[in-house]
Amino acid sequence: MITHQKRSLSQIVMRLGLYSILAFMALIYLAPLFVMLINSLKDVEEIRTGSLLALPQNPSFAAWSKAWGSACTGSTCEGIAPFFLNSFKIVIPAVIISTLLGALNGYVIAMWRFKGSELFFALLLFGCFIPFQVVLLPMAMTLGWLGLASSASGLILVHVIYGLAFTTLFFRNYYVGLPRELISAAKIDGAGFFLIFWRIVLPLSPPIIVVTVIWQFTQVWNDFLFGVVFSGADNLPVTVALNNLVNTSFGGKEYNVDMAAALLAALPTILVYVFAGKYFVRGLSAGAVKGA
């Protein structure tokens, strides 16, 4: 739209308006994070008497260290650190397994079609959309029978199972877009199923692996429903702990500790997003959201 001619006055005004709206929106999106950050650095008294928007007079990390190591989350008072670790113990295996399975499923559905594989894909796709409330009760009973109730492995299993639909969808849509000649040539040369996957398909997959890993990481890290239903007291994820911490109500409300804990709980996904988010958006536009 921008030409090399000199811009007219009205165009300059338009651009100015455009940038002001964009900047204003940016402020709105940033405001909650900013407010949380500055107030987590104040003490309780300063929050109660001063303005939310005022910068801290004596910034201190006291609330952060309390949130991390000694705040009460329901029955224990060890901060959110142990739950942080719990979340990682659940997230890492769940992400790796569901991504791997998604890649293999996507590879079969896109490149080794057989009678019924499309039907399977349609059946699976439906799994992206079910409200989990409709499977919670049977899942809880099944985990009980398997002896996995209230265990980290049980929670990992649940995340793998219900993450499968999305991971398969991502890989399938990406693999459908790869040139078919690549695979058919390899098949003619007699390369087998896994050789083609390992030598040809996997090396082409990094963009979609990044998308899937980011997606699964944020989904599992941010999960609350499965955490609150399926995990026992020993392996509560950080989201559940944060909610307990905020709603624990002995003594006065320590807003600064709440805010610090919330920021700590959000930190891993925000970091992933800030450092790898552009690959996520690029990957999404490259095919993950294109019609199934």
Add this chain to the structure above:
Amino acid sequence: MATKRPLSDILADAMPKLVLAPSFLIVMVCIYGYILWTFALSFTKSRMLPQWKFVGVEQYTKLFNNDRWAVASENLIVFGGLFILICLAIGIFMAILLDQKIRQEGFLRTIYLYPMAISFIVTGTAWKWLLNPSIGLQKIVRDWGFPDFTFDWLVNSEMVVFCLVIAAVWQSSGFVMALFLAGLRGVDQEIIKAAQLDGAAMSTIYRRIILPSLKPVFFSAFVILSHIAIKSFDLVTALTGGGPGYSSDLPANFMYAHAFTRSQMGLGAASGIVMLGGVLAILIPYLYSELRQKKAR
């Protein structure tokens, strides 16, 4: 004919099926099997433990006569409707603005999108604070010299559902923007250039060419947003706890409360099935139109 083939060949042929088999099993059991299971439970008297004593549609009658369920479903309609509408409006608007060859586009996009990376629990915690009349926005504006300013939606049972909308829109609208931006980038630039040469105004080009071509994005965004709305459970838990009273409950919270904390398993199962019905009512027309489009192509 298969008798003469070496085992390795048979295995190689079956490999794709073998690889898909575990996932197939999982899908059939943990999605479809469990749905049927929940469906069956919803016709029983089950309370704390499942009991296979069938009572017909009693749980459904109870459900539809339950005031808390009525509030929750009404909330979902208000919350879901506004949430989807506002997210779509902001998403399209921002995507169009960002598509005007903006300097710093990447930077701005990161800012609009980051809430998507945050859990609804954190979002709820933050907004619970901002919307709290005694320390949040109401206090700020009063301190600015408007002592009569009132913004107490969070503790007002008539208005509390709009608090859910505010927090959810803040979290999800950036994602919708990204979807539309990706869609805009996919529009054929040649057509736009041709229209410009013909002297069409930019606003006409958007209205007549660009927006209609974004219909698939529109549909995907709609489906994703309604999915988020229906499963919103954590946002309510963190932001309002369902209160005041149960005035901000959503069906997901109703289901959790009855199935897991109030020992009303049968009723919980029935509410889960009704939620699934709601999703299907949205999903089936969508899938139908997708399939028709595919056939037409």
